Every structure is written in structure tokens, then in C-alpha cells.
Amino acid sequence: MTTEVDPPGADPDRVRLYGVHTTPDGYALRDFLSRSTVAFEWIDLSHDDQARRDAGVDGLDDPRLPVCVLADGTRLERATVQSVAKQLDLLTTARSREYDLSIYGAGPAGLSAAVAAASEGLRTVVVEREAVGGQAGASSLIENFPGFPGGISGADLAERARQQAASFGAEILLVREGVEAEFHDGRIDVRLADGGRVRARANLCATGVEYRRLGIDGEERYLGAGLYYGAALSEAALCADEHVYVVGGGNSAGQAARHLAAYAAHVTLLVRGERPAASMSEYLLSRLRATPNVTIATRRQVVGLSGAACLERIVVRDGSTGRERTEPTGRMFVLIGGEPNTEWARDLGIIRDPGGYLVTGPDLLDAGRPPAVWDLDRDPFYLETSIPGSFAAGDVRHGSVKRVASAVGEGSMAIPFVHRHLESL
Ligand SMILES: Cc1cc2nc3c(=O)[nH]c(=O)nc-3n(C[C@H](O)[C@H](O)[C@H](O)COP(=O)(O)OP(=O)(O)OC[C@H]3O[C@@H](n4cnc5c(N)ncnc54)[C@H](O)[C@@H]3O)c2cc1C
Structure with missing residues (x-):
């Protein structure tokens, strides 16, 4: 089905994605396109009227979301990485038998x-x-x-x-x-x-x-819906005004924290050990320490996740005292090797x-x-x-x-x- 959707302000030369940012299928698409260096615009739908007006669907719960509109106007409903990649000519098949x-x-x-x-x-x-x-x-x-x-x-x-x-x-x-x-x-x-x-x-x-997974309840449930493995670069721009958490003490966790700090209100790096791992480069650690909206919390372990449709809270255990605290957050990035x-x-x-x-x-x-x-x-x-x-x-x-x-x-x-x-x- 090919129809044009052109909300005011949208850049017509980019791929446009309409969806609810807390859903795993939306995340999979954002991640794939940003890794494939395909310019795209994510139009985050936050209420039914907007979904009807901008995405041409019946509301936020409409199963036709996410909707993808390509630069030539092609519209894909229930868009998946496969269907979008195919339409963008990124899906080729082997040309030779051997x-x-x-x-x-x-x-x-x-x-x-x-x-x-x-x-x-x-x-x-x-x-x-x-x-x-x-x-x-x-x-x-x-x-x-x-x-x-x-x-x-x-x-x-x-x-x-x-x-x-x-x-x-x-x-x-x-x-x-x-x-x-x-x-x-x-x-x-x-x-x-x-x-x-x-x-x-x-x-x-x-x-x-x-x-590596954390090995706690709820990981599958919140995957791509607030819980991400890796730096999930495509999500950084959606973290404005939020307090987000990064789990891990190595170089990749440090890099992710530094990158997210440019967008989020605050980033807390949760490190299980007494200090960040030896694998975290010295230059990176000093930059993190000098970044005002980054906190490095050591001897901390995430032991619980909760939320309705998406991640809303994490439970963090303090390794020194054994005390557990519930922290409200909609995003946690896990980089633990x-x-x-x-x-x-x-x-x-x-x-x-x-x-x-x-x-x-x-x-x-x-x-x-x-x-x-x-x-x-x-x-x-x-x-x-x-x-x-x-x-x-x-x-x-x-x-x-x-x-x-x-x-x-x-x-x-x-x-x-x-x-x-x-x-x-
Ligand atoms: C966030 C982050 C930041 C980093 N920053 C740095 C840095 O600044 N400097 C540095 O030197 N190193 C850095 N590293 C480490 C570096 O990225 C890795 O060492 C490097 O990417 C390893 O390359 P690779 O090709 O061996 O494997 P990978 O990069 O892991 O690539 C493996 C590929 O294989 C694919 N694959 C897996 N299974 C299959 C299958 N069955 N069929 C087909 N495909 C499959 C995967 O999808 C993946 O694309 C960083 C790592 C992370 C996670």
C-alpha cells in the first residue's frame, strides 16, 4: 500500500518512522538504520490524535505501528527491519553458487x-x-x-x-x-x-x-523497551531531560556514559566493583569525572526491574551495606562484557x-x-x-x-x- 504522509515540519528526503519509542520494534528499526548510516527521522507518537493525524493509524495501540515512510512516499505498516531493509535495497541475495x-x-x-x-x-x-x-x-x-x-x-x-x-x-x-x-x-x-x-x-x-545478560527477572520483557544491551546510540537523542543508567565498569560502558551525557539530564554509571575496571582507559575515566552530569557509583548492582509496558524503575543494591534502593528511570544501558x-x-x-x-x-x-x-x-x-x-x-x-x-x-x-x-x- 503506497500513500503519502507528510506532517508539518518533517524532512521529506529522510526515511520517517512513526511509533511509540518505548516499543522494541521501534528500537530495532532505529538501531538498524543508525548503524546502517541511513538518515531517518523518528516521529514519537504520544497521543491518539497525533497518531491519527501524523501516522494515519487509529491510535497509539494500532497494530499497524510502527509505520515507515520512505523518501519516495512508500508507506510500510507494521514495519520491521526486514521489510525496511528490503525496501531500501539493503537486502541482497547471494549471486554465486560457490x-x-x-x-x-x-x-x-x-x-x-x-x-x-x-x-x-x-x-x-x-x-x-x-x-x-x-x-x-x-x-x-x-x-x-x-x-x-x-x-x-x-x-x-x-x-x-x-x-x-x-x-x-x-x-x-x-x-x-x-x-x-x-x-x-x-x-x-x-x-x-x-x-x-x-x-x-x-x-x-x-x-x-x-x-552478557544481567541474569535478573524481566530482562526479556523490557528488552528494547527501556533496557538496552550495548550503547544503543540511536536512543541517545531520545534521552533529553531524563536520568539514565549505564551498567558496567569497562571502556565500552565508559564511552556509552560519556556519549549519553551529551543528551540526558543525568547519567549514573553503576560499577559492580570498587572502582571502574582496569580496561577503562585513563583518559576516558578522567573525562567522565570531569563531566558534571555523570555520577560514577561503585559497588552497585542492579537486582530488579519493573514497569508496566516499559521499564520504569530499577532496584540497585549497595554492595557495601546490602541496602536496596528503587530508582525511577525509563532507560538502562547494560555493557558488562x-x-x-x-x-x-x-x-x-x-x-x-x-x-x-x-x-x-x-x-x-x-x-x-x-x-x-x-x-x-x-x-x-x-x-x-x-x-x-x-x-x-x-x-x-x-x-x-x-x-x-x-x-x-x-x-x-x-x-x-x-x-x-x-x-x-
Ligand atoms: C560500545 C563499544 C565501544 C567500543 N569502543 C572501542 C574503541 O573506542 N576502541 C577500540 O579499539 N575498541 C572498542 N570497542 C571494542 C571493539 O568494538 C571490538 O573489539 C571490535 O568491534 C571487534 O570486532 P569483531 O569484528 O571481531 O567483532 P564484532 O564487532 O563483535 O562483530 C561481529 C559481527 O558478527 C555478527 N554476527 C554474529 N553472529 C553471526 C552469525 N551467526 N551470522 C552472521 N553474523 C553474525 C554480529 O552481528 C556482528 O556484526 C568497543 C566496543 C563496544 C561494545
């Missing part, structure tokens, strides 16, 4: 590998379950990546890498998730969540890490460490000998997993340094080994 290299994950490691592989003539496909950028895409300002003295936003960096990889001919399939892999006849066949399949002669797993995305490898026999990270290269050797499952005369290449031709790079790899520059380095470094593997087939 590739030289399939890469899973379009974070810094996967994108850098795609640039290197495609520029060296390998038929390359990248499969990404969300938008490009990975965790780095959630970083408001990456200040330690060489070549950008003033810093660069993660979404911008990722979009540049995406364009570069595409210009060399890499195919990038977004909103596609690899769920099951099979290795046979020197090929890897991966089944995607949407039923599609991708076949390649070598593969690189660059699936990074998943945010991650776990590797390697569930798909569980039944495949690929060697993982006790934390689930993929073990590669020299780390597979025991007293200089490869593991029993390894049946080649040579040792595994650096960055090669226990399955020949299957490589891993970035945060998902055992022993990796959790930084953008190192993920980028590993991604491109994997490609010479991919060539050597392909030459041996």
Missing part, C-alpha cells in the same frame, strides 16, 4: 578481511545477521584507531569499509544469520536462518561477541576454549603437536581453526585483543593463509 571465501560477521574483522580478500581477487561473500559494524558500530567515537586523530564514529568507519569491500566486488548480505555449518569435500556449506545456503572453499568466522558467538560450532567439533572462543594456529598445538582431529601433514596456519580452511579473526578468537585495530589487523592477516589453503586444494 565462493572462494565466505565471511561470517561484518564487524571490523569481517569487513577488513572482505576488503583484503576481494581486492586480491577472491570471490568473497560476507554474511551479517544485523547491520555492518558489529560492536564497533555501537561506538560513538573511536579515538584509538590509527589515521583518525579526532576520532571517528564506529558507524562511519564501518560504512567506509563496507563501501571499500563492495567496490572490490565483495558481496555483503545483511540481516542474514549463519546458523549451521557443514564441512565436506573441502567446502563449507552454511545454512542461513532464512533458509538460504552459502557455499565456499574457505571461511572466516568473525562473529565477535554477544553482550560479552560471550563469543560460537554456538553454531558446538556440534561441529571445532576446538573452543572453556569460554567458547575459537582456538586457532599455535594455540592448537600441544607439546608442538596438532590435535587428534587435525589430519593434514602441515600444522594449522596462524588464525586457522581445528578444521582446515576454516579461519577465525577478531574478538571471537581465543586470546584476541578486544580492540578495533587488532580485529582489523587479524581480518586482513587471515587472507594470505586463505590463499595458501586454497592453493593446496
Whole structure:
């Protein structure tokens, strides 16, 4: 159905989204578009008359929300990431039956590998379950990546890498998730969540890490409705005049607090330990301490969440006294580290460490000998997993340094080994 909706003041060149900001589907769309660097306008509906007038629906409870109106006037009701991505031509399907290299994950490691592989003539496909950028895409300002003295936003960096990889001919399939892999006849066949399949002669797993959950009641219920895992950059502008909470003591939590402080009335950083983690850069900690609307509260743990349709209150326990306090807030951002995305490898026999990270290269050797499952005369290449031709790079790899520059380095470094593997087939 195609109709025009043009409320006064709306910018007609942008994608416009109409919805209620406390709903998870609205958040999923905002997050996807902001990571994909698609300019959009979120029109927050706060009463039935406005919903009727601006969005052309019957009221705030109308199931046709969220509504998305594209720059050409196309109107999508019950808009989802899939339907909007499709309409924006961001959803492509694999063009070839077989590739030289399939890469899973379009974070810094996967994108850098795609640039290197495609520029060296390998038929390359990248499969990404969300938008490009990975965790780095959630970083408001990456200040330690060489070549950008003033810093660069993660979404911008990722979009540049995406364009570069595409210009060399890499195919990038977004909103596609690899769920099951099979290795046979020197090929890897991966089944995607949407039923599609991708076949390649070598593969690189660059699936990074998943945010760890708090493990308290209500997490699923408030997900995207006031509770966010990661920095949720798209939400910052909606935090004006609010007191928001960030949970975590590492660098990413610190960055998120600093970014949110530019929009929110107040940001409280809840740190479980006695002080922020050693992983929080000194420069960041001093900037946070100097920001008047940021409070760093140590020895604090969130133990409860409540609210009707969306998050309205959190319960915070003071680790020194054991006392619990209920704090009113509509938004909490949780950044307490991650776990590797390697569930798909569980039944495949690929060697993982006790934390689930993929073990590669020299780390597979025991007293200089490869593991029993390894049946080649040579040792595994650096960055090669226990399955020949299957490589891993970035945060998902055992022993990796959790930084953008190192993920980028590993991604491109994997490609010479991919060539050597392909030459041996
Ligand atoms: C908020 C935040 C701020 C940060 N700031 C900095 C910083 O300033 N400087 C710095 O050096 N580091 C920073 N980091 C760390 C840095 O972003 C990571 O080390 C880096 O992104 C790791 O890159 P990666 O490609 O290995 O994995 P990721 O960035 O985690 O990317 C993995 C990708 O794989 C996709 N994926 C997962 N499973 C599948 C699947 N089954 N199929 C298809 N795709 C899949 C994910 O959707 C994701 O896009 C920050 C991290 C966060 C969270």
C-alpha cells in the first residue's frame, strides 16, 4: 500500500518512522538504520490524535505501528527491519553458487578481511545477521584507531569499509544469520536462518561477541523497551531531560556514559566493583569525572526491574551495606562484557576454549603437536581453526585483543593463509 504522509515540519528526503519509542520494534528499526548510516527521522507518537493525524493509524495501540515512510512516499505498516531493509535495497541475495571465501560477521574483522580478500581477487561473500559494524558500530567515537586523530564514529568507519569491500566486488548480505555449518569435500556449506545456503572453499568466522545478560527477572520483557544491551546510540537523542543508567565498569560502558551525557539530564554509571575496571582507559575515566552530569557509583548492582509496558524503575543494591534502593528511570544501558558467538560450532567439533572462543594456529598445538582431529601433514596456519580452511579473526578468537585495530589487523592477516589453503586444494 503506497500513500503519502507528510506532517508539518518533517524532512521529506529522510526515511520517517512513526511509533511509540518505548516499543522494541521501534528500537530495532532505529538501531538498524543508525548503524546502517541511513538518515531517518523518528516521529514519537504520544497521543491518539497525533497518531491519527501524523501516522494515519487509529491510535497509539494500532497494530499497524510502527509505520515507515520512505523518501519516495512508500508507506510500510507494521514495519520491521526486514521489510525496511528490503525496501531500501539493503537486502541482497547471494549471486554465486560457490565462493572462494565466505565471511561470517561484518564487524571490523569481517569487513577488513572482505576488503583484503576481494581486492586480491577472491570471490568473497560476507554474511551479517544485523547491520555492518558489529560492536564497533555501537561506538560513538573511536579515538584509538590509527589515521583518525579526532576520532571517528564506529558507524562511519564501518560504512567506509563496507563501501571499500563492495567496490572490490565483495558481496555483503545483511540481516542474514549463519546458523549451521557443514564441512565436506573441502567446502563449507552454511545454512542461513532464512533458509538460504552459502557455499565456499574457505571461511572466516568473525562473529565477535554477544553482550552478557544481567541474569535478573524481566530482562526479556523490557528488552528494547527501556533496557538496552550495548550503547544503543540511536536512543541517545531520545534521552533529553531524563536520568539514565549505564551498567558496567569497562571502556565500552565508559564511552556509552560519556556519549549519553551529551543528551540526558543525568547519567549514573553503576560499577559492580570498587572502582571502574582496569580496561577503562585513563583518559576516558578522567573525562567522565570531569563531566558534571555523570555520577560514577561503585559497588552497585542492579537486582530488579519493573514497569508496566516499559521499564520504569530499577532496584540497585549497595554492595557495601546490602541496602536496596528503587530508582525511577525509563532507560538502562547494560555493557558488562560479552560471550563469543560460537554456538553454531558446538556440534561441529571445532576446538573452543572453556569460554567458547575459537582456538586457532599455535594455540592448537600441544607439546608442538596438532590435535587428534587435525589430519593434514602441515600444522594449522596462524588464525586457522581445528578444521582446515576454516579461519577465525577478531574478538571471537581465543586470546584476541578486544580492540578495533587488532580485529582489523587479524581480518586482513587471515587472507594470505586463505590463499595458501586454497592453493593446496
Ligand atoms: C560500545 C563499544 C565501544 C567500543 N569502543 C572501542 C574503541 O573506542 N576502541 C577500540 O579499539 N575498541 C572498542 N570497542 C571494542 C571493539 O568494538 C571490538 O573489539 C571490535 O568491534 C571487534 O570486532 P569483531 O569484528 O571481531 O567483532 P564484532 O564487532 O563483535 O562483530 C561481529 C559481527 O558478527 C555478527 N554476527 C554474529 N553472529 C553471526 C552469525 N551467526 N551470522 C552472521 N553474523 C553474525 C554480529 O552481528 C556482528 O556484526 C568497543 C566496543 C563496544 C561494545
